[in-house]
Amino acid sequence: MNILVCFKVVPDLDLMPGGDWNVDSRLRVETGYVKNIINPYDESALEIALQFADKADDDQCSPGLTALTIGDSKANLHLKTLRALSFDRAVRIDSKEDLRFRPETCAALISAYINKIGKNNVVIMGRQSGVGDNAQTPLICAEMMGWPCITQVSSIEPAAGACLRVTNLVDDGTCRQTIEPPCILAIGNAPNSYLRVPTLKDIKAHGQKPVEVIDAAVLMATGGQPALPGGCELLGIEAIDRRRSGIIIEGETAAEKTQALYYSYLKGWLAGI
Amino acid sequence: MSLDKETIVEKMTALLGKDNVVTDEQVLKESSVDRFRRFEELHGVFTQPIPAAVVYVHSTEEVKAVLNFARENNINIVPRTGHSATEGGLETAVENSIVVDGSGMNKIISIDPYNMLATCQCGASLQELEDKLREDGYTTGHSPQSKPLAQMGGLVATRSIGQFSTLYGGIEDMVVGLEAVFPNGKVTRIKNVPRRAAGPDIRHVIIGNEGALCYITEVTVKIFKFTPENNVLLGYTLDNMKTGFEILREIMVNGYRPSVARLYDPADGSLHFSHFAAGKCVLILMAEGPKPLADATGKAMEEIVSKYGGCKKVEPKYIQVWFDNLNWDVGKVAEEREEIMATKNIGNTTEVAGTWDIINDIYEVCVERISSEIPDITLIGGHSSHSYLNGTNMYFVYYYNVVNCRPEEEIAKYHLPIKKIIVEETIRAGGSMCHHHGVGKHRTHWIEDEYGSSYYILETLKEAFDPQGIMNRGTILPGR
Ligand SMILES: Cc1cc2nc3c(=O)[nH]c(=O)nc-3n(C[C@H](O)[C@H](O)[C@H](O)COP(=O)(O)OP(=O)(O)OC[C@H]3O[C@@H](n4cnc5c(N)ncnc54)[C@H](O)[C@@H]3O)c2cc1C
Numbered sequence: 001m002n003i004l005v006c007f008k009v010v011p012d013l014d015l016m017p018g019g020d021w022n023v024d025s026r027l028r029v030e031t032g033y034v035k036n037i038i039n040p041y042d043e044s045a046l047e048i049a050l051q052f053a054d055k056a057d058d059d060q061c062s063p064g065l066t067a068l069t070i071g072d073s074k075a076n077l078h079l080k081t082l083r084a085l086s087f088d089r090a091v092r093i094d095s096k097e098d099l100r101f102r103p104e105t106c107a108a109l110i111s112a113y114i115n116k117i118g119k120n121n122v123v124i125m126g127r128q129s130g131v132g133d134n135a136q137t138p139l140i141c142a143e144m145m146g147w148p149c150i151t152q153v154s155s156i157e158p159a160a161g162a163c164l165r166v167t168n169l170v171d172d173g174t175c176r177q178t179i180e181p182p183c184i185l186a187i188g189n190a191p192n193s194y195l196r197v198p199t200l201k202d203i204k205a206h207g208q209k210p211v212e213v214i215d216a217a218v219l220m221a222t223g224g225q226p227a228l229p230g231g232c233e234l235l236g237i238e239a240i241d242r243r244r245s246g247i248i249i250e251g252e253t254a255a256e257k258t259q260a261l262y263y264s265y266l267k268g269w270l271a272g273i
Numbered sequence: 274m275s276l277d278k279e280t281i282v283e284k285m286t287a288l289l290g291k292d293n294v295v296t297d298e299q300v301l302k303e304s305s306v307d308r309f310r311r312f313e314e315l316h317g318v319f320t321q322p323i324p325a326a327v328v329y330v331h332s333t334e335e336v337k338a339v340l341n342f343a344r345e346n347n348i349n350i351v352p353r354t355g356h357s358a359t360e361g362g363l364e365t366a367v368e369n370s371i372v373v374d375g376s377g378m379n380k381i382i383s384i385d386p387y388n389m390l391a392t393c394q395c396g397a398s399l400q401e402l403e404d405k406l407r408e409d410g411y412t413t414g415h416s417p418q419s420k421p422l423a424q425m426g427g428l429v430a431t432r433s434i435g436q437f438s439t440l441y442g443g444i445e446d447m448v449v450g451l452e453a454v455f456p457n458g459k460v461t462r463i464k465n466v467p468r469r470a471a472g473p474d475i476r477h478v479i480i481g482n483e484g485a486l487c488y489i490t491e492v493t494v495k496i497f498k499f500t501p502e503n504n505v506l507l508g509y510t511l512d513n514m515k516t517g518f519e520i521l522r523e524i525m526v527n528g529y530r531p532s533v534a535r536l537y538d539p540a541d542g543s544l545h546f547s548h549f550a551a552g553k554c555v556l557i558l559m560a561e562g563p564k565p566l567a568d569a570t571g572k573a574m575e576e577i578v579s580k581y582g583g584c585k586k587v588e589p590k591y592i593q594v595w596f597d598n599l600n601w602d603v604g605k606v607a608e609e610r611e612e613i614m615a616t617k618n619i620g621n622t623t624e625v626a627g628t629w630d631i632i633n634d635i636y637e638v639c640v641e642r643i644s645s646e647i648p649d650i651t652l653i654g655g656h657s658s659h660s661y662l663n664g665t666n667m668y669f670v671y672y673y674n675v676v677n678c679r680p681e682e683e684i685a686k687y688h689l690p691i692k693k694i695i696v697e698e699t700i701r702a703g704g705s706m707c708h709h710h711g712v713g714k715h716r717t718h719w720i721e722d723e724y725g726s727s728y729y730i731l732e733t734l735k736e737a738f739d740p741q742g743i744m745n746r747g748t749i750l751p752g753r
Pocket residue numbers: 307308351352353354355356357358359361362363375395416417418419422423424425426427428429430431432433434435436482483484485487488489490601709710745748
């Protein structure tokens with residue numbers, strides 16, 4: 001099994017000061033001052049792939065693992081960490097384009113990589129990223145590859161016959177199914193999927209191994225099918241006001257406060273739902 | 274112990290009322306530990322003796338009554354306020370202890386801008402006090418990372434320090450007067466005066482006592498004018514810590530008083546600054562106060578840094594954004610717990626201090642030994658965050674994966690061996706093993722080495738004020 005895990009490096013928007021949400025003339029928000037992180041859904045994808053590899057290792061059929069990102073050199077640190085975590089390959093498709101709202105371009109680059117270089121048969125990625133919030137890349141990628149795509153995946157385990165046992169959330173519950181690759185798995189909310197941390201020994205042994213850098217334009221020119229037409233045109237951006245207010249409930253005793261909470265707030269609210 | 278749990282609970286209920294005596298099993302278990310044992314706690318493993326009760330006190334009189342009862346019946350008392358202790362100071366080392374929680378004594382009693390004083394009860398939240406002061410253009414100048422969690426009693430009891438300490442000092446420089454109850458039931462008040470030379474400074478018997486000598490009930494601290502509009506923030510990247518220490522020294526010995534003077538090594542910096550300083554050390558300086566003073570201090574510090582090769586200036590916005598996210602609130606604590614459970618990767622810290630001539634050696638030898646001697650280590654680094662005329666502190670930060678051991682073995686396998694290296698290397702070099710978290714219960718092993726011949730004074734304080742040893746057994750001094 002040859003697994004490709006795709007991830008995006010994004011600014012940690014939780015750290016953005018409220019007053020800094022200013023949109024410039026190119027409809028961009030300056031986020032360079034905050035730390036970069038791996039998009040949380042992609043972080044889950046990477047950890048789930050490692051957990052899968054751990055389990056497959058026990059069954060003595062360890063998969064090849066490649067981590068791939070599209071972007072500029074700020075992703076290199078993360079790629080090195082992934083190398084230290086025993087990803088066999090760490091690849092960056094070098095692109096300086098604004099891909100925030102271009103899932104079709106991301107999907108085209110990923111497909112080109114798979115077809116031309118990676119020859120992977122399982123692709124795992126987060127369902128969406130906080131920047132752009134498109135939630136389309138895995139689906140478009142599946143369409144371009146002609147592969148099935150399972151969304152809202154929360155765990156993947158090895159199954160007999162080089163198959164995968166995939167658990168995902170569906171409308172009315174949880175679905176567990178056995179899948180024969182090729183396939184694309186879009187990770188949703190997955191418990192226990194913070195990315196593990198490499199030891200200093202791991203970093204010394206593997207973290208210095210090279211990161212492969214591929215030029216996006218060259219990749220597309222030589223191996224890509226053209227991107228599907230974009231589904232949306234960006235017209236404007238505005239910050240969502242997430243400020244909350246609170247009320248301090250007064251009362252002499254816990255019982256009095258509970259009464260006040262119930263009669264003044266909860267009762268009406270409960271009646272309304 | 275002379276009384277059983279039921280009798281203790283009965284007597285406490287009679288003294289304080291039913292609502293103020295908590296015996297819920299889970300609460301008692303969680304009250305037997307602090308942050309030092311959070312890996313065990315997260316796994317639901319509690320290895321310390323469980324207290325008989327957590328009692329909530331609301332007045333000095335109640336504290337006195339509880340202490341009198343404890344003394345008469347030889348019961349161990351663990352004072353508590355914000356519950357953010359990191360060194361085991363809140364561990365209940367003795368079966369059927371009483372945890373005396375002062376968080377209900379949370380009044381800000383007075384703010385006196387004429388004499389520049391603020392007085393509050395021990396359970397007043399520093400965040401609330403600071404927010405209230407800032408509304409009127411004042412500040413305590415105290416800003417520990419735990420500001421949203423910690424309360425005044427605990428902050429004084431641990432000799433805490435904040436991010437602006439290089440200008441405003443540690444809590445010991447801020448406390449003017451105090452009220453405390455000693456285990457013999459004596460309520461003592463130290464009055465608020467600008468200075469006095471009427472014998473030794475007895476405030477220092479109370480400040481830093483970690484609940485091992487007395488119960489702090491009220492604190493008066495200095496306040497300062499708050500003028501953030503004058504702040505001059507400077508940030509630099511540089512290649513090594515040695516140069517950074519030299520710069521800090523030059524700033525301090527030339528008489529400049531930045532409020533912030535922080536120097537991060539690349540490993541610790543990777544947790545904060547990887548987006549602009551990957552692989553580099555980071556130096557952060559801030560000048561504050563009246564505008565002419567802040568400007569002059571800022572300019573002079575820039576000149577000093579410019580003399581050292583390899584220092585590259587960073588846009589202050591990078592530093593400001595980071596600084597605004599530095600403190601830990603309950604949300605961050607909860608997030609950390611979730612991450613630890615998922616990754617089994619945990620981070621801890623040990624903070625030491627040394628004079629300028631030894632601090633870089635302490636830093637280097639500790640990093641080298643820990644990275645080579647401790648298994649499963651994922652990060653070892655640190656920063657200096659509080660500088661003085663004579664030296665600075667080193668705050669070691671270390672993370673490790675907990676591998677092949679039960680939750681209750683984590684401390685012995687990883688944390689204590691790391692602490693041992695840091696403490697022993699620091700004492701060997703002539704530094705202090707505790708800069709601002711207090712001794713707690715896990716550095717008592719080295720307390721005699723820390724004090725040398727002056728240990729006599731410390732021991733005598735304990736014998737004089739707590740002859741029965743009912744105050745926070747095993748804290749600062751090893752348990753008898
Ligand atoms: C996330 C985090 C960040 C931190 N950052 C800093 C920092 O920047 N600077 C710093 O100095 N410290 C820091 N600390 C550690 C520090 O010890 C505390 O935050 C603070 O000083 C403790 O205050 P507290 O009210 O929480 O006390 P507690 O945790 O309740 O108690 C601390 C100690 O003081 C004793 N004590 C508490 N109340 C009283 C009282 N009324 N009378 C006598 N003894 C009492 C206790 O028995 C215990 O030994 C940090 C801790 C955390 C968890």
